Every structure is written in structure tokens, then in C-alpha cells.
Amino acid sequence: MHLGSAKENATPIAAQKVVIVGLGYVGLPLAILAREHGHAVTGVDISERRREMIKSAEVPDLEDAQTDALKKKPLEVMSDFSAIALADIIVICVPTPVDGDHNPDLSPVIGAVEGIAAHLRRGQLVVLESTVHPGTCEEIMIPILEKNSKLKAGRDFGVAHCPERINPGDKYWSVSRIPRVIGAIDQKSLARASAFYRSILDALVYEMGSLREAEAVKVVENSFRDINIAFVNELAMSFTKLNIDVVHVLEGAATKPFGFMIHYPGAGVGGHCIPVDPYYLIRYARKNGFSHKFLSLAREINENMPDFTAEQVKTALEQNDIDLDGATVAVLGVSYKPNISDLRESPSFEIIHELKRRGATVRIFDPHTPEHSTVPALEDALDGADAAVIATAHREFKTLTPDVFIKQGVSAVIDGRNCLDKDQFAASALTYRGIGR
Ligand code: SAJ
Numbered sequence: 001m002h003l004g005s006a007k008e009n010a011t012p013i014a015a016q017k018v019v020i021v022g023l024g025y026v027g028l029p030l031a032i033l034a035r036e037h038g039h040a041v042t043g044v045d046i047s048e049r050r051r052e053m054i055k056s057a058e059v060p061d062l063e064d065a066q067t068d069a070l071k072k073k074p075l076e077v078m079s080d081f082s083a084i085a086l087a088d089i090i091v092i093c094v095p096t097p098v099d100g101d102h103n104p105d106l107s108p109v110i111g112a113v114e115g116i117a118a119h120l121r122r123g124q125l126v127v128l129e130s131t132v133h134p135g136t137c138e139e140i141m142i143p144i145l146e147k148n149s150k151l152k153a154g155r156d157f158g159v160a161h162c163p164e165r166i167n168p169g170d171k172y173w174s175v176s177r178i179p180r181v182i183g184a185i186d187q188k189s190l191a192r193a194s195a196f197y198r199s200i201l202d203a204l205v206y207e208m209g210s211l212r213e214a215e216a217v218k219v220v221e222n223s224f225r226d227i228n229i230a231f232v233n234e235l236a237m238s239f240t241k242l243n244i245d246v247v248h249v250l251e252g253a254a255t256k257p258f259g260f261m262i263h264y265p266g267a268g269v270g271g272h273c274i275p276v277d278p279y280y281l282i283r284y285a286r287k288n289g290f291s292h293k294f295l296s297l298a299r300e301i302n303e304n305m306p307d308f309t310a311e312q313v314k315t316a317l318e319q320n321d322i323d324l325d326g327a328t329v330a331v332l333g334v335s336y337k338p339n340i341s342d343l344r345e346s347p348s349f350e351i352i353h354e355l356k357r358r359g360a361t362v363r364i365f366d367p368h369t370p371e372h373s374t375v376p377a378l379e380d381a382l383d384g385a386d387a388a389v390i391a392t393a394h395r396e397f398k399t400l401t402p403d404v405f406i407k408q409g410v411s412a413v414i415d416g417r418n419c420l421d422k423d424q425f426a427a428s429a430l431t432y433r434g435i436g437r
Contacts, residue, residue, distance in 0.1 A: 013195040015039055019087040021112045023050055023077060025272075025342075026129060026164040027093030028059065029175040030200075032069045037200040042087075043077040044115075051077045061168055061340050084119035089196055091127045092116070093164065095272065097344075102279045102299075104133060106140060113141050117148030125158035125192050131218045131277055133284035137161050137211040142185070158189030161211050162197060163218030168271075169340040179204040183214025222277035223295055228263040229274070230298035233305055236265035236436025240312075246436030247418050265436045267391055267416030268305040268347020270336025275302065275345045305435070306350035309416050310358060312433045313387050316412035319431050322386050325359030330381035330410070333392025333417075334366040334373070341368045348391040351416070355389075367396050382408035393419035402428035 015038045020031045023045040035041040045051055053059045054077050057070035084090055094108040109130055116126065126145065128137060142153045153159050162182045167173045180197055182205060184190035190207055197205045208214045232250060239246040246265055254262040269275050278299055282292045314324040336346035343349075348366075355362050364374045365381035375381045378396075382388060388410050390397050398419045405413055412431040413420070425432035 013199045016088040016196060017086055018042070018089045018091065018196075019044060019083050020091045020093060021045075021081070021116065022092060022094035022108070022130075023054060023075075024093065024095065025061065025168055026166050027091070028054065028062065028075075029066055029166065030091065030093060030129070031075055032066050033175055033200050035073075035075070036069065039200070041075065042083045043075055044079070044081060044083060045077060046079060046111075048079065051079065061342065063171065063174060081115035081119050084116050084124075085121060087124060089125045089127065089192075090116055091129055091162075093129045096130045096132055096276070096280070097272070098276050098279050102283075104280050104283055106132065106136065109136070110140065110144065113144045114148060117145045120145060120149040120151060120157060122151060122156045125160065125189060125196075127160045127162055127193055127196075129162055129164040131163055131222075131273065131280065132161075132215055133219060133280035134212045134215040135284060136215060137185075154185050154189070158185065158192055159211065160184040160189050160193035161214040162193060163214060165218075168342055169337060176201055177203050179206060181206045181208050181214050181217045183208035183211045185211060216281075219277045219281040222273050223281060223298075225263070226269065226274050226278050226302060227294065227298040228261065229266075229269055230301040232263045232265045232436075233308075234301050237308055239436050245422075247434070248437070264418065266305065266347075266418070267309040267351055267389070267435060269302040270344065270346040270348075271342070272344045275299070303350075306347050307354050309351050309389065309391075309414060309435065310354035312414045312435070313355060313360075313389060313412065314358060316414060316431045316433045317387055320386075320411045322411065323359075324355070324387075326361075327359075327386040328361045328363065328384065329355050330363045330365065330385040330388040331355070332365055332378070332381065332388060332390050332397050333394055334364060334369045335392050335394070338393045338417075339368065339395055343369060343372065346392075351389060351391050366392065366394070368394060378404075379408065382410055384409050386410065387412040387414060389414045389416055390419060391416045393417035402430050405430055 018034050018039045018041045020027045021044045023043045031041045031043050057067055092112050094112045097105050099105050146153055151157055160182055162180055165178045182193050184193055194205050236246045250262050253260050278295045282295050285292055317324050317327055331352055334348045352362050363381045365378055366373050402425050415434040418434045
């Protein structure tokens, strides 16, 4: 049985002509990193707005060093796939969302693969970084590449999968230092892809036994996170009834140095990875005769947290003889995680929907996404509001004190990210509710 190998010795590789298809939060950092390590890099992105942002080096949520690199030397960015013909290595970094019914949407991947296939030539290596379900490379990507190029995968061109592991907003785990796994169609492609990634990363490049194994790694690591969040979210709902502070309990459990990994309850699970990737596995396994009951239940629990949060607002206001129906509620935070402007799958939208469904008037304020705020400042959001909900633990909200709310007439604060000083708020005139505390 093939065991993943973690060869440390980086085999040297000559400068490659690299074309990166998709210059979002995954492709752009990779393009900048590859260029820094001596490769000739061209980017392809179908979005004119994205191309313009890159050309003017004004890309949100990019690290300062990456922005500086773009300012120092603009990245060549194209709208069409003609550059593919001159490439040695082609890396696909396009989104893999799910649709409204949580069905995987591989159309961006298929679009990119079709564009590549039209210019594919012998000797090239195609690497897919987008998160996909096991089987995507063999059952979807390779057939399109072969059919449209009349070339044979393996024999005429290489194929590898190196799932992306970008962690938006994480200053420490930058793209250059995150370990990566790689699976490939054959040894030659594996060696070539490993040599490329080892030439640009200061991190482990771990070789898997197949494309399928590499595809499975990513959905497994993110499903792991989703089920663990669901576990603590269920505890939070249970402990609310039992009058136990779940955060204290989890922090107590985390003193155990082995066999426990803390996660935190909250108002919901957003982002481009955690709420999405489990569905890639759930749907593909179901197509192949297996039902992931546990993964599906974890999704159900996490997707229910916005509703639970709205219920917390309702019961907190009732303690002040205020009916949520007809009340004004300030929702603070729209981004799916702190201190960035990324809104994808953000639970904040569901929280707003659940509050409105219960008859509330909702004001929205997020300093990181002003375009999604309905008021220009925090004071405007709080002024005369009956309740406030912390939906995203932005740095601007974590330091708020009770008086900020009290002086604006707010009577209840629901801390959807358990990020406020609970003792301080509990001791104030406000009705304070956290998630599970
Ligand atoms: N969340 C919780 N409780 C937790 C952790 C997260 O409710 O204990 C919520 C967050 O509020 C957010 C969502 O889950 O709405 C996702 O948070 P995240 O910290 O997992 O952030 P992501 O979506 O950027 O996840 C990325 C992932 N990276 C990749 O897929 C390459 C994930 O694998 C990482 O574990 C995660 O960053 C990380 O560790 O920060």
C-alpha cells in the first residue's frame, strides 16, 4: 500500500513558465510566490474587475508584502487562455461553490479546463488546486482535457492535484509556509508537481498515492472542522438550557494535553470552505451508494445556528418586556470571519433573515464591508435600537463595553461570537446572552 511520503530533499527544478488560471484569494498569492522564486508567471482571470484590481495593486485582503510585490512588478494578467500554449505548468485555482441546494457547482472548474484544453500541448503539466470531491480529476477534468486536445493524459501531458489551503486573514500561515499534499496521475507527474511546489514553498510537500487520495484530504480536513464546530454548537444549545457556560467547559477540557482539540460555538459557520466542502463529499458518496449521516447532521446543526441566535434575541428582549416583532435590532458584522471583508456563505445574512422573519427592523454595520452596511457608523446602528447582535468578532467590536450600548438605549446584547467580556456585560444593566453562555 502506498504510504504518503514526505521527501524533504527538494529536487531542483529549472525556471518554469507557469500560467495560473483564477487569480482569487488562492491563485493570486500563488502567482506572486511562484514569481518570487524565479518562475515566469502569467495569470488568467475572466473577471475584468479582478484584472484591474491586480494591475493597480489594489486587492482587498492581500498581505502587505504581496501588495508590495505587485506594486514593484505588475503581474501579467490576461482574460483569455492563449498564454496556455506557452506554459510548462498550468495551475487551476478557480472557485468551487455549492448552489442553493448545497449541490457542488463545478462549472468554474469545467470552464477553466475547457479553456486550457483548447491550447494544451504535449509535455505540459496541469495542476488542479481547487477543492473538489474525490474523482473529479479522473471523471471530469481529464476526460475534457483529452477529448478537446486529442492528447492522452499521462502519456502526453501530466496531471496532479494539490488542494489549496489558504487561510484568509491569517498573517502567520501564509501560502509559502503551509504544508501541501499532492496526488498525481503517475509518478512522473507527481515528481514534477512536487519539484515545482518544493521550489516555491518553505513547507512540507507530502506525496499521496493517487489523485483521489489528494482530493479526499481536503474535504476530510474541512469536514473534520465542520463536525467539531457542530459538536460545540450542539453543546452550546444544550448548556443554554442547563445554565452552564460552554466556553468555560471547553477551555477546561482543553487543559487535557492529548485527545482534545478545542473549537468554539458561534452564530453560524461561513466561508468558502467549511460549510461547502462537506457537501462535496456527502453528494459524491451518495452518488456512489453511501450516505454520510454524521456529516449531514453536522451541517444541519451548523446551519441552524442563525435561527438559534435569532431566538436568543427574542428571549433576551422578552426579559425586558419587548417583543422582537416590531423591535429594532443592530446586527454588527457581515464578514464570515473577523477582520476581513469576505462575505461568502456568511451566517450574518441568515441571522438578518431570521430576525426579519420574526418581525424585527434590522440595521447592519460592518466596518470591513461598508457597502453591505445600512448605516455609516456604529452609533447609527445602536441609536435607539432595542438589541444588538455581534455576528462577526471584528477587532472593532471585541473591545466594546456596556456603556456604549446603554447610552444609545440598547437593552439586550447577543454576543454571537462570545467575543465580549461576559462578566462585564452580565454585571451591567444590559441583558447579555452569548452562544452557550
Ligand atoms: N467557526 C466557528 N467555530 C470555530 C471555528 C470557526 O464557529 O471554532 C466559524 C467561523 O466563525 C467561520 C467559519 O466557521 O464563520 C469558518 O471559519 P474558519 O476559521 O474555518 O475559516 P475559513 O473558512 O477561512 O477556514 C480556513 C480553512 N482553510 C482551508 O480550507 C485551506 C480551514 O481548513 C482552516 O482550518 C481554517 O481556515 C483555520 O484554521 O483558520
